[in-house]
Amino acid sequence: MKQAIATSLLAIGLLAGNAAYAEDYTIDTEGMHASIQFRIKHLGYSWLYGRFDKFSGQFSYDEAKPADAKVEVTIDADSVNSNHAERDKHLRSDDFLDVKKFPEAKFVSTKFTPAADGAGKLEGDLTLHGVTKPITIDVKQIGAGNDPWGGFRRGFSGSTQFALKNFGIKKDLGPDSQEVEMILSIEGVRK
Numbered sequence: 552m553k554q555a556i557a558t559s560l561l562a563i564g565l566l567a568g569n570a571a572y573a574e575d576y577t578i579d580t581e582g583m584h585a586s587i588q589f590r591i592k593h594l595g596y597s598w599l600y601g602r603f604d605k606f607s608g609q610f611s612y613d614e615a616k617p618a619d620a621k622v623e624v625t626i627d628a629d630s631v632n633s634n635h636a637e638r639d640k641h642l643r644s645d646d647f648l649d650v651k652k653f654p655e656a657k658f659v660s661t662k663f664t665p666a667a668d669g670a671g672k673l674e675g676d677l678t679l680h681g682v683t684k685p686i687t688i689d690v691k692q693i694g695a696g697n698d699p700w701g702g703f704r705r706g707f708s709g710s711t712q713f714a715l716k717n718f719g720i721k722k723d724l725g726p727d728s729q730e731v732e733m734i735l736s737i738e739g740v741r742k
Contacts, residue, residue: 572613573611573612573613573616573619573620573621574611574612574613574703574705574741574742575609575610575611575741575742576609576610576611576612576704576705576739576740576741576742577608577609577739577740577742578606578607578608578609578610578624578737578738578739579704579738579739579740580605580606580607584704584706584738585606585736585737585738585739586602586734586735586736587602587603587606587624587626587733587734587735588600588601588602588733588734588735588736589601589602589731589732589733589734590731590732590734591724591728591730591731591732592727592728593724593728594724594725594727594728595725595726595727595728599633600633600634601631601632601633601634601642602631602632603626603627603628603630603631603632603656604627604630604631604632605626605627605629605630606624606625606626606627606630607624607625608622608623608624608625608658608737609622609623609739609742610622610623610737610739612705617663617665617671618662618663618664618665619663620660620663620673621660621663622658622659622660622673622675622737623657623658623659623660624657624658625655625656625657626655626656626657626658627654627655628643628648628650628653628654628655628656629643629650629654631643631648631650646720646722647680647715647720647722648679648680648720649680649681652681653679653680653681655678656677656678656679656680657677657678658675658676658677658678658686659675659676660673660674660675661674661675661676661685662674662675663690668691669691669692669693670689670690670691670692671690672687672688672689672690673687673688673690673709674686674687674688675688677713677718679718679720680718680719680720681719682717682718682719684713684717684718686711686713687711688709688710688711688733688735689709689710689711690707690708690709691707691708691709692705692706692707693706693707693708694706698740702740702741703740703741704738704739704740704741705738705739705741706736706737706738706739707735707736707737708734708735708736708737709733709734709735709737710732710733710734710735711732711733711735712730712731712732712733713730713731713733714729714730715729715730715731716729
């Protein structure tokens with residue numbers, strides 16, 4: 552009897568210990584439930600918006616230990632889309648992304664500092680145009696739950712800004728066009 556009770560307590564302890572763990576997610580790019588957009592001032596007169604149509608990635612997140620969150624995203628630089636074919640050719644050229652030489656951009660997180668209400672700061676290394684530099688992304692959790700297809704999803708939004716010259720992009724579009732803002736909407740499906 553004592554052995555049965557001990558075994559039961561051990562089993563309960565193991566189950567309780569495993570109740571909170573990091574969940575791994577694949578970013579849902581198939582259904583286009585994720586996006587990587589950017590905006591930059593055009594000569595200081597207006598905002599130019601664009602996006603990357605092809606990217607992939609994954610993240611892990613544990614509600615009990617959000618500071619352990621990890622993210623990795625790879626972007627196909629050739630998929631840049633500003634809704635203007637000639638401009639997109641220019642963005643792919645060696646004036647900007649130089650996609651022949653640097654076909655991918657990549658972000659790998661190094662630290663997440665959670666704040667209230669699912670917000671936080673995600674730090675990591677961005678590799679763009681062959682240059683790797685640390686950036687910080689302001690993150691907000693949008694929600695999590697079951698989807699209609701029997702899966703479980705979790706979504707975040709984020710934004711960051713950085714100077715193009717920090718990544719070796721030297722094309723000068725004027726003093727008001729030195730920084731680009733990235734706007735992220737990431738929805739993951741639990742593996």
